Each structure stands twice: as structure tokens, then as C-alpha cells.
Amino acid sequence: MDDHALDFNHLCSFESFRSTWNFYGYDGTVEDVIKEDFARIKGITYLDHAGTTLYPESLIKGFLQDMCSNIYGNPHSNNPSSRLTHDTVERARYRVLQHFNTSPEEYTVIFTSGSTAALKLVAESFPWKAPTAEELGSQFCYLTDNHTSVVGIRAVASASGAVVLPILPEEEHPADFVPISFYKMFGFPTGLGALLVRNSAAEILRKAYFGGGTAAAYLAGEDYYVPRPAASGRFEDGTISFLDIIALHHCFETLQRLTGGMDRIQLHTFGLARYTYMLLSSLRHSNGRPVAQIYSSTEYDDPATQGAILNFSLLNSQGSFVGYSQVDKLASLFNIQVRTGCFCNTGACQLYLGISNQEVKSNLEAGHVCGDNVDLIEGRPTGSVRISFGYMSTFSDCQNFLKFIVDCFVQGPVKVGKENVERLRSTIPSNTQQPFPHLTNGQPNCERREEEGNLSPAAKVTSPGVPAVTPGKRSVGSPGTLANIFLYPIKSCAALEVSSWPLGPLGLLYDRLWMVVNMNGVCLSQKQEPRLCLIRPQIHLATKELSLQAPGMDPVFVPLEGSSEKDLTVQVCQSKVCGDRVQTLDCGERVAAWLSEFLGKPCRLIRQSPNFTRDMKKGRGKVPGESPVSLSLVNEAQYLMINKASIKLLLEHINQRQGSDNHQHSDEQQLIDRFRANLVIWGKEPFEEDDWMNIMIGDTPFKVAGPCGRCQMIGVDQSTGARSQQPLQSLSACRNGKVTFGLYLIHQLPENEADTPTLSIGSPVIPQVSNCSSKAN
Template identity: 55%
Template sequence: MDFQKLCTFETFQRLWSHYGYGGNFRDVIEREFTRIKGAAYLDHAAATLYPECVVRDHCQDISRNLYGNPHSHSPSSRLTHDTVERVRYRVLQHFNTTPEEYCVIFTSGCTAALKLVAESFPWRRASRSEAGSLFCYLTDSHTSVVGMRGLSAARGAAAVPVSPQDVESRATGAVRGDDAACPTPHLFCYPAQSNFSGRKYPLEHVRGIRARRLHPACAHRGRWFVLLDAASHVGCSPLDLRECPADFVAVSFYKMLGFPTGLGALLVRNDAAGVLAKAYFGGGTAAAYLSAEDYYVPAANVSDRYEDGTVSFLDIIALNHSFDALYRITGNMHNIQQHTFGLARYTYMLLSSLCHGNGRPVAQIYSEGRFESPSTQGPILNFNLMDSNGQIIGYSQVDRMASLYNIHIRTGCFCNTGACQSFLGITDQQMKRNLQAGHVCGDSVDLVDGQPTGSVRVSFGYMSTFEDCQKFLHFVAECFAEKPVTVDPARLEGVRAVTAAAQSPTEVPNGEIKRVDENGNRGEASPEGLDSNSRREAHTLTNIYIYPIKSCGAFEVRDWPVGPLGLLYDRGWMVVNGNGVCLSQKREARLCLVRPRVHPPSNKLLLQAPGMDSISVPLENSRQVHTRHQVCQSKVCSDRVETVDCGDEAARWLSEFLGQPCRLIRQSPDSTRDAKKGPVGAATSTFLSLVNEAQYLMINRASVELIQKLMSSRQDYSEGDQLLDTQNVISRFRANLVIAGVEPFEEDNWSHLIIGNTRFVVAGPCARCQMVGVDQDTGAKTKEPLMSLSARRPGKVTFGVYLSHQPPSGEAAAAVLSVGSLVRPQAP
């Protein structure tokens, strides 16, 4: 079968008829989600998107109405109270229940709701006559669920992890009549849907647990309560609490509605509310108390009792508008479930069938079933990609390449270590060894000893489109499938019935990338060495660049002094947005068109940009300038640095050019940062300007020429991009120092080098991201050279090395680097 023909809307329609919500779905997306034009957002399990009408309606609401603190009795306070109560009712209505059955306690999110139960549940310690409380939780649970065991254990409960394979094991023995009289409370928590794999756990488990029939642990005497973690489930699926009468249900509204964030709820079944108790009471939670005596009477209303302080009432009011939009666009949650499941099922079918030219599968998918039904599978697809030898491709490389295509995915373990271990076969001992190897949750260490530490997840929301699937599938085939791309009909369930008879494996005709060997050769062509012209007898320094303003254009010089933080004036300034957050070319590619020029004689930094008059700011801050402009705290690569604002003229100039509010700030001369990368065992600290990792970045022209060769060999697959010349490629890597080397990537093996008479220590390789795709002359974005670099350097994609200058003991740091200087490298 032809993979390209399978990636069509016609094929999708034949496979699934429940797409969209009637009317013109495309018009709705173009009208309400204009900000995602050109992007494929596939991380809805983490946070779904909100339609723009919600923000407008909410803004109009809070602009027209006077909302006061709901804990008072003024007209504005009563309006807030009544509106919040209306939202509580609407939340219950969404889950098909009423205030007579459940109450709504607003929290900051699902995690806070789970923590509230852990803190308030009446855990009982074991005694000679009675067993203690049990806290059972599914190992396929979010970190926030597993974290409850710390609180429960501190209060005497025993934690019982339950694997998904054991969850339906029946309790042994009959339940004796006197068991019901046992007062010991137990809690069983499980997810309605796995946030890792999208597997849906049967909601009838709620009744089975409460009736003590589901798991052997449930045979313990006492009363069993059920806590349902519904955060992943309710984003795209209906939840009927009349059919699933859990005692406690935790949700996050941003996963359901996109807006507002920082708001969740704990839904408490009224007949279970009485077992909860809490020691702390805050504003609004007490009916009465005495300050000088241990006397406290909790509020009678359950919601009032557990909402410490003033709730986030403006965010709660926003839920009204989010629910309005959700139902107006989709009709109901059943329609959303059908729409999103169809997209996930289609993506699963094609991804699972995609093979390399040698017949090996491209993806290893982590799921319990084969996406047979929306009642058993949510719109989440979890997988790792593999090369043609069957080796896992690290998720960081997949994430980095996806960014080139403006595809938004999630990677790692997704705060679900239990499911990650189960699906990837990672033992407890391996998890500990990975930690010792430097891997922690949330980092980019994707492979340890060749084994994956996590995976890739795509997930769909109610506004996801077929084009999102298509773009993602083309991306995988183009970047990770070795040609000729083939399709395994046996894996493609259901397609034979709706497509033509199975064809021989065919090559994808357009847009696919061939794997190339380390010399840039494609397919079976014989290797070619580098041109003799690229061989040089000696290493020399060919270019020096400084970047006075972080992420702005380069300033090339021939001779330049070395300062205590690197090249003098390098990354001494940066541009921040209206919220004070550093702007980079990842967010604002036009920064490269801002060309700073350093002019020491006049003590000025000149700013130039197309279509703008030049302006200047002082190179050195006098005390008068320092006191006149605002001193502020900023962050660079998680480091807090003290900065000085450069004034309104520079702010207006940059804001006009970039089309958004922003300001120019510079590092305070009193502020220092320690280098993130540096020589092991260095006797003295290395300090940084506003650079990311180290004082200097150096690249090798021989390495650049190899990457050019790779790009040239792949040019017929490059979507029409012109072949980049040497200078264009050099400028994209934004190095301080460019050398003429002999062998490509030989610099990776150096430990020290001397340029002229100045000694440097190699601090490590520079990891590369999609920012190298920004053309420094135009601001346009291309997929090269990152695609060719990733093909040449699988795994952690690096290019160039970081350097630090550490003068010999007793020698002043002053030095000057000059173009043409001899470079003398030293290997370890």
C-alpha cells in the first residue's frame, strides 16, 4: 500500500465517520484558534487549547460587572457568590449529577484535590484488635496519586501498589456480616484513564471496590472509599457520576477547557463528606472559633469548609464562558469522544504500519489494545521511534525535530513512572542507576546505556484536525523512516476493506529524507572523502564574532580583547518582553535582524535594523546612568541575574521593530554567574555574561563543510530550500570563534587549545536545537541544517564546543585574540 495515499482525508473518512461537529468545522478552527495556524498542537493531555471567544467573553464579563470578595454581603460580593454557586451547579450538571448527590470544592488543580483527600482522610493506625487503614493505588497512576502514600503512611496507613494486571483479581472469601460494622476506613485510588497510554479503566470498578469484590486487598474489613483521578479522562470523554458513584473525584479544568489554568476541583459524594476532617482552617472555613482557646466549629457547607481563604473567583467565573463555548462548538462530550478517538485511532493505524525500507517497523507503540473502541481507549498515543536496525531513537531528538516542523508533542515519562517502567521494561534497579547516571524527571537524558528512559506522546483535543494527524505522520516518515518507506498491510487493520487491493511496498514519492552515512553518502553509493581543498596543514582562527545583545545579530571583528566574562561586551545585553522574560530567536526570529555595533571610542553600542533609524546606548554604565534607570532581577537559563534597564528610547525602538512591548536591559557590573560548563576540578570559578552555558563557543570549518556535504546529498528531498553556502551555515551556529580545522568534528576530542598565546579549556559540546534553522540574514526559518546534523549525529545532537579562558595562576586575564592566529589543540 502507498503510505502517501493512506495519509489523505478520503482514507480517514472511510475509516471513521464521526469527524467534526456538524457545520463547517474548518471555519470554527480558523475563527476560534487562529494562534495555532501552521502548527500541529498534539499535547492536549497536558493542556488543551481554549477558543478565543472565551477570553473575549470573560474580559467583557469582568469589565462590565463589579465582582467583590464573596465572603461579604455587599451587592458586588453577593453577585460573586451567586455566580460562583451557579458555576458549581454547572460543573455538577456537566458530570450528570446534582447538589443533592455531590458538592464541588474548588482547588488549584487536580494535584491539590488529591492532596486535600490525603490530608483529610481519617487514616487509622493498626492496633492489637484492628488492622490499620490501607491506601491502594494503581501503579499506572500520576505522580500526584503516588505521592499521597507519604501522607497516608505518616498517619499509620499501609500503602498497597496494585498493578493493572491485578486490578480485576477478585477478592477471596465471602464478606462476613460483621465486616460491615468495622469502622476502619480504606481508600482505593485509580485513574479513569491512564495519562501515559490513554487506556481507560472500567468505571464499574467503583462499585466493585466499594462492594469489596475487585481486588484481594478489598477483602480487608472496614469501609472502602474510592478516589477517582479523572483529570486525564474528562478532557475528551463524558463522565457520568450516576453510573460511576465515586466518593471523591479530582479534576483539572484546563485539561478540559483550556482556560482558566490553575483551577481544579474535588467533587465529594455527600454521603462520604462526613468522613473527611482537617486540622487547619483559613478565612471563610470556620463557622466560629476562639483565638485564645482551642475552640473551632467548621462551616456547615462542605465547600466552605475546605476552600481555605478566598477562592479564585474571577477564574471560576471564567468557567461559565468556557462551558458555553465547549457546548456551542461541539454539542456534548460524546461528540468530542468520537471525534478525538477517530483521530487517535487513525494515527495509531498508520504509525503502527509504517516500516523502513528493510521492513522493520518505525515505531514501537505502548498500548494495551489496538484502539478498538472509545470506551476502552482515550485519544492518547504513546510510542518510541526506532531506526532501521531496531534501535530506539532518543525522545529528545524526536522532540527537537518536531519543533522544526512546528509540531508540539510531549516527551519523557509524563509524571507516570509506574506506566513508564511497565511499558519500557525498566526495572527499579535500572531507575536508580539512571538517576546515578544523571537522569532526573523532566530532563533530556533520553537514553542510558542505549536503553530509553522515556517515550513520545501525542494526544488530541476537541479542536484537533485531520491536518494535525497528517502533518505528524508526514513528519515521522520524512525524518525517521529509511527509504524506501513501506507499509505493512498486516498491521494496518481495516484498511484493506476500504482501499484498493494491497500493493507492493512502495517508496514515498515526495518529501522523504534518506539516511546518510557519516560522510554524507546516500543509499548504497560508495563513500566519498572530503575534497582535498578542505584539508589544511594547520589550524588557524579565521573569524571572531561577538553578540553584544543576546540572540541579536553578530558583530564581526578581527582583533578583540578577552574580558573576565568572555570576549569583551559579548552578551552584555538582552531583550525582554513586556513580562520581563528574555526573548530569543526561538520565540522571535526577527531578533537576528537587530545588528548591534560596538564603538569603544565613543562609548556607544549602536543599534541598527532594517527600516529603522540607528540609535545608541552607553557601553559602560556610569553611576549616574545606573541610578537613573531601574535595576531589576532577570533570569538567564534558570540563573537569577541583576540587570539594569537601558531606558525608554531603546525600549520604544525595539518595540516598534519587533511589534511587541519589549525593553533592552544589560547585566549589572555587580552581578556574576557561575559557568554551567567548565573543566572538571578547576581551581577557580569561571564567570559568565548573559550567555547560556560557557564563556566561548567555537566551531570548526571542516565540520561545517561536512554538514554542507550532507545537505547537498539530501537536497532533492529538501522541500525546495536552497542549498546553504558556508557563511550562511556558519552564521546559524552563532559561534564566537571559527577555526580552520583539518578533520571534521576533531574538536570534540580536544581537552585544551591555545589560540595565539591565549590558553583555553574545552568545557564540553554544545547541544543544538531548532534555532540553527533561523537564517541570520533574513530571519526565515528552515529545517536545515538541523536535519542533516541529526542524521550525522544521532542521539544528542551537538555541534561545536564550549571553551573557558583560565589564565595561568598569577597572570592577568587581559589578552587579545586576532584573526589568523595559530590554533594549537591538545587531546586528553
């Protein structure tokens, strides 16, 4: 190991961090806070506090005790329980103002359903005026890097004739309106926000609608209405979410008790972000190229100008961008939770990523919309990766994240830029009152990185010694054979391998007709519960039973139709699969208890209702005029097919990256298992299937519905439930940045066919090849 690698290991240690930061951990109590209030995040590195922070257990327990000890009535009544509600809500208003260092003499709190609702209230209540010859009219000025919900006000303003002006930030002014989202602050309650209104500006707001509780007086038979005098009374239509508002008291109390206040939270979280920034910006591949492109206008020198957020893209050793979707998927394998995309902030995304207005429009025409996984277009990122720290974040979170970056994305051995080592080791003054002298910020990182030449054009990614697949050089269309048949009776549980199997109207007979759901009826997958792969279902056609087996458990049996409790009425319930609402039947208490015991949490087994039809989504191989393709509880299509020749090439990449060819035969089968295909075929060339349109397997025709985009589930070892970064990491390299593997297939049973078709291993596979040349891998 060279000196640079030793530098990183030392710099990524807690001792090194503490030598440069004196404000960590609330006087050493942060570990106690984690142990007592956040035990549920053990093993998880949660780095999406800007999305929502996490609530402490003691907050929920305190709120629950409050709810169980008091009677809170509707605040619009005047009985004792209602007066208690009114007084407690008014106390919460004061606590909100106190938190923001103001008072009722300056501001009024209007409770809303969230910060977006607060902004919408301003948009719809402000008296916008168009300019005239006599007066300028209204101007709506917003920052180009404002959140979507702020920019959206312009639609209302411009519709009223007001002038809309996007501007760059220059200086701040006392705000007339301040939107608040409480779950961003406390993690609980959700669905509650507020608008702080400067009292001097409150009188200009007007609204046409009036709801219950907002009227001082009105007449039903005459257009007469007098609003309540206070701004909160005028704008809080109907009954406010008073129980959620009462919870705010517990939120503020708990935050103060655990941390000592916002000043200490600011220093604690900024220290973690600062250290992560310095190390990440210093990481280099073995060839000296930087690992990360960081988007920031500060050097993380002052918490007054920089929050606990780090936004970046990763670069490979050739200087090409790594797609944020790949980073997200690999992070999930390591139980690291980040956020990716543009974060509802198109302006900042354009600024730092250098995306023009026309490119945004062109990307939309090409099919890219906000929130999808199209992370690279022509080698350039459409979004980035964001990590953010919260008051319960620890140095271990910082350390786990940095080690993840090194393990998965650095072409080793890792190096640390020499120019940053001294800065990393510098000691911050211990004066907690004014720890940061005024510093002049330098040039934004994004500009400086471009000058250093780190934003090189996209390059094809290959593992050393293993060629990437080159389009146009394949021998496609040659017949192969069907090597394996797998069905998965229970979604996300183990496979059932068969030598022959009948086809049904939804796919392989009994394939993914059942799924495991949590106590809220939400489908569980190996992404959340990798131990699902240890549950091995068996189909017993003779006895018409489904059996479940798992390590340390006696088998349990469920009828292939209906519930295991013959005396009980089968419960019909609604669930969702890939956004589709499906009707299901509960399989009973006995199997629910079995699953709950094995997985260690309340779970149930449900079956797709035989009377329910779920159609495949549009655009997935469907031809206009043909009858709809029906699905079971699969994600996208009836069948998933992979090619063993493609598996072999991918395995070469994995072995090359790991520096070992040991146990290749067993690894091949393990790799096949990870991709959870129904049909495994022997093709003659790797990825020749990319150009197939139709396939004949034996006497049964199949239509290609498209490629299968892979997620972090392929990182789960199907024999143990252990997670790893492979094969997702090598798949991206093998496919030149793409993470597709395998084809979705569909087959429609002829209505007049008397015999049920059956697939058998060894059957010939004859593809029909597309006339169009394949796109780059």
C-alpha cells in the same frame, strides 16, 4: 514513486480520512471555530492538549466583559457585591457537577489550587489507621500506572501506618474522591482545580488546621473550634480564587457553544487519534522495518476505552530507537509542539518501555532525572513521545504531524504495511448513538512488536556512503589556527564578525550583554522568533554606541552604557537566562518601539547591569578553590568554539542525505553561521576537539568546560530566518545519536594583568589532549 508511496500520499489525504470517519468537525464548523477563536495558532501544529488545551478568544472576551461590567466582592462579606460573588460561585459549583453527570445530592465541590492540591487534601485529611489485632486498618491501593500526584499519597498513608498496595486495574467502582484540573479542560484559568467528594464519604475527612471562612465558631483563648457543616466550607481555607471560579461559567458556556458538548468532542478527537494511530503504525522504512513503536493496550477501536492520545517511540531503518529529545527538537523546527519524557507516570513508563526498578535507580545514579534530555541509555529509551488532540484540533494537525515523521525519520521511499491498508480504508458505521460495537481487545502492541523482532539492539547510525567518526582513530593534538571570531552583542540576534577583538571579564568584550524580551520581560530567542537573526548589531567603540539594523528599517542607536533617553532614569528589572535570575537595565522607549515594529509585537531591549555578577553553574569546568567564572547573558559558558574540520564532515552527511553536492562552499559558511560560535578553529581531524581539556589560542589559555548540546535553533537559516530539519537531523546521524557540537570554553583574566588580551584570526591553536580515551560519538 512506487505503489506503497502512492498509498501513503492517498491515505494521508483529507478525502481518505473522511471516508473512514463520519464524526469530524461538529457538522463542518470546526474551521469557523479555528478562524474566529484560535487565529493565534496559525502555522502551529499544537499536539499537547493532555498537557494543557488552548483557550478560545471568545472565552477571554466574555470573561473580560463580565469583569468590566460587574463588581465582585469578597464572598465572606455580606454586601451586595459579595452576595453576587457568592451566588455566582455557587452557580459554578452546580455547573461542575452538571458537567460530570451528577448533582449536589451526591457530590460536593471543594475548590482547590489544582488537581494535585485536591489529591493532597485527601492524603492529609483521610483518617489513616495502622492495622491492629482487632481491625485491618487502612489500605491505600493505587494503580501502578497512576500519575505521580496519586502515587505520592502513599508517603502520607504509610507514615500513618496504613498498608500501601500497588495494584493493576481490574474493574471500576464509583469514586469517593475525584480531582479536577480546569486548565486541562478549558486552557483557562490556571491555578484552579477542584475535588469532587461523595457526600457519604465527606464525613470521614478530618484536618487539624482551620483557616478563615472554615469555622462556624472558635475561641481564641481556648482550644474550641466547630467547623462549618458543608464539606466545601470546611476545606476551602481562606478566600477562594473567586474570580477564576467565576470564569468557569464562561468556560462551560463557550465549550458548549463551539462544539455542542462532550460527546461530540469525544468523537471528533478520537477520530483524529485513531487515524494517526493507524497510519503511524503502518509506516515502514524502504527496507520494510517499522517506523514507530506504539505503546497502547487498545487498537483504537472504541472511544469509550481509548482517549485522544498517542504514545510512541520512533525507530530508524536499522531498528534502533531514536531519542525522544531529537524528535522534540526537530518537531519544534516545523512548529509542531509535542510532549516527551515519562509524563509524571513512572509506572506506565516502566511497563511499556520495559524498565526495571533497578534500572530506574541505576539511571538516576548515572545522572538521569525526570524532565532532562537523557533520552537513550545504552540504546534503550528512557521515555517516549506523546501527541494528544483537543476539541479545536483539525485533520491538518494530523496530516502535518504524519508528514513530519515521514520527512525527518523515514529512510525512503516510505512504505505502508499491506496488512493495514484494508483496515485504514475501512468505513466506520454512521450510527452516532452506538457507532462502535463491542470488540475484544487484542494483545497490547508493545508485546506484539517485540514478537515481530522490531526492538533490535542499538546500532550506529550513519548516512549511506559517509563513515561515522570512530573513537581511537583520530590524529589529535596537532596545532591549528583561529579561522573566525564572532560576537553576538544581542542574544539571539545576528553575529558580528571581527578580525581581532579584546577579551573582557565575561568573554569577548560586549558579547551577549543585551537581549530582547517580550511584554512580560521574558527573553526571546530564535526558537520563538527566528526573525531575530535578521537584526544585525554593530559595536562602535569610538562613539561608544550599539547600532541595530534590519531589513526595511532605519538604524537605531543605543549607548553602550545605560539608556538612550538621557532625561529618564534607567529602569532596573529582573529577567531570567537559563534559569538564572539576572539584573538588567532597560534601554529605553526608542529602541523598544523599533524592535516592536520590526518583530510585530511589544518588545524591549535590556542590558545586563554592570553591577550584577552572574556565576557559571557548578560542574561546568570549574575547579574547587579557583575564583568563580563570571558570565554575560550566554547560556552556559563564556565562549563557544567549533572546528571547521567537523563542519566539513557534517556537511558531507547533509549533502549525502540531500543527494547533492551543489554550492558546498556557500553551504559551509551557512553551516558555520547556524552553530553561532564565538571562535571557529581550523583543526586537522573532525571532532578531535572532543578529547581536548585545555587550549592555547595565541598567548591566551582557555579551559574546556564541556561539549555544547544542540537544540532546534541550529535549524534556523541565519540569513533568512527560515527553518529546516537540517543540520540537526544529520548531526544525530553523524554523531551516532548524539547532538553535541562544539566546546564551551572559559578564560579568567589575571587580576594583575595591565593590558587587555586580544584574540586575532590566524593565531595558532594548540590543544592539550585528555589522557582518557574518548567516549563513543
